[in-house]
Amino acid sequence: MLDKPTILHIDINSYFATMMQQEVPSLRGKPVGIVKDIGRSCVIAASKEAKKLGVKTGCRAKDAKKLAPNIIFIPAQFDFCLSATKKLKAIFENISPDVHIYSLDEAFVDVTHCQQYLYHQSPLQLAKVIQKQIKDQLGEWVTCNIGISHNRLLAKMGSEISPPDTVFEINDDNKDAILSTVEFKDVCGVGYRLQEKLKVLGITHPYQLRFYSLPDLEPYFGPFWVEELHRIAYGEEPHVLRLLDRTLDHMKSVGRSITGYRVHDNEDEIKRILFNLMEEVTYKVRRMGLAGRYVWIKLYGSEGRQRWRAHRTLPYYIRHTTEMFQIAYHELYGAWQRDFKVIKFAVRLGMLEPLNETPQTWFPDWHRQEKIYQAMDKISDKYGLFTLRSGRLLNRDIIRPEVTGFFGDKTYQLGR
Amino acid sequence: MFTKLHDRIQVIGIFTFKGFIPKKFQWKDKVYLINQVTLVSDVKDGGLRQRWYSVEVRGNVYRLLYNRDHDEWWLEEVYVG
DSSP states (O other): OOOSOOEEEEEETTHHHHHHHHHOGGGTTSOEEEESSTTOOBEEEEOHHHHHTTOOTTOBHHHHHHHOTTOEEEEOOHHHHHHHHHHHHHHHHHHOSEEEEEETTEEEEEOTTTGGGSSOOSHHHHHHHHHHHHHHHHOTTOOEEEEEESSHHHHHHHHHHSOTTOEEEOOTTTHHHHHHHOOGGGSTTOOHHHHHHHHHTTOOSGGGGGGSOHHHHHHHHHHHHHHHHHHHHTTOOOHHHHGGGOOOSSOSEEEEEEEEEEEEOOHHHHHHHHHHHHHHHHHHHHHTTEEEEEEEEEEEOSSTTOEEEEEEEEEEEEOSHHHHHIIIIIIIGGGOOOOSOEEEEEEEEESOEEGGGSOOOOOHHHHHHHHHHHHHHHHHHHHOTTSSOOGGGTTSOOOOOOOOTTOTTHHHHHHO | OEEEEEEEOEEEEEEETTEEEEEEEEETTEEEEOOEEEEEEEEEETTEEEEEEEEEETTEEEEEEEETTTTEEEEEEEEOO
16 A cells, blocks of 8 residues: 655756757757747757856856857757657656646656556666656657656655756655755745745745744735745645646637747737737637637837736637737737837737537627638648738748747647 | 758668668768668648658768658758767
8 A cells, every 4th residue: 555645757857958969969068058049049948068057048148158158059949849748748658647747848757556567666766767768769868857756846856956867756754854955946836036035034945934934924925825835845735736636628728929039119010920929829729629708918028127918808709810819909909008119929818618618609700700710720730820821921931839848838739 | 050951852761660760861862871860750730740850971960851641751951060
């Protein structure tokens, strides 16, 4: 009889950069910075060698160059990484039915219920086998950290604090020692702002929180975070990880954002970019048989504080690009003061429900549009999205779908 | 940096229990012997299923694309290492 769960957290080291080094052997052992595309200035992933020189994910290319003068910048190959993630998922699902792909390069594998049937009953042995299988399937250069513990917080913590290509177990014997030495940046569920607030009080490690009473902390963090921090102090799962237990019948929202190469103030360009993003959003919504009634738009300027957002909750459901564009562009964006140039665009359609569970409109125009979109979707399904496109997107570069490390649309991507 | 090419090629390989492994390809009348396959990726764009083989030949990496629907091989990109 197993008294505690056994959870493995697998984290591929420097995923985008490692996959590129796997593909191009001459890059192995060299500092590599992955950028989104040629000419882009943000490093979205750094190789192990670049990290050793101080290059961090999210830093600017020119800063990375100062830290690592020999760094090689290469555009990401998102499709290849998604293909590799699907292979990882297959490896994990061969071990246990309880697999949760957490992001493009991270997964939780719960072996509690199947451990007794596995050939390698020791989790440490099993972790070594997983590391070997990953090398066999993805390539010899691909390494991963594996954290083992009785819950997801500690398993993830284990993989975060262990050196590359190692296995680390957090159990009752070492848990308190780990919680008193681990930094909050390695604790899932504690973001940068919360870390800074804690630092002001002199709290830098989870264990320290045990010495504060809940009423002491509540004025600083509020009732929700006090409970969360208290759980983390004792190595229990925070809300963000407990949410993984929810079984979602379908996605609740679909969004898309893009950061431009430069700032935009040309109305035609802005209109085209927003339409392009909404085409992708509504296509995905229709592919999943859904419709939504929450339209959201957010624009960012190049200065940190330049942000504008608006949303509308509709009394009816929509799923056509023209419907979403009418609300998001003509009504919401149309009311914006335009007080900064835009560098980042984000749109979202939320409050999604299955189309057959939503009230159907009686307007014949909507049904005509629906037939047109269904016909277009059939062509997209066969030949790819944007094979057939609106006149608004003709003779321009198309913003195509792509995956991100966060893997927000994993339900859509892995469900296909 | 990868350079885009998009040229038709011919490929010879072997089938193993792991699937097809390209061994050499002919590009513009020249035959390239593949030293190793460094990555195999399956990409889907709509209903189009594409299999990409990244292969290393004398230190350079070539991205070969096999279009399953049309049974065609393309040399899409090269990285000169």
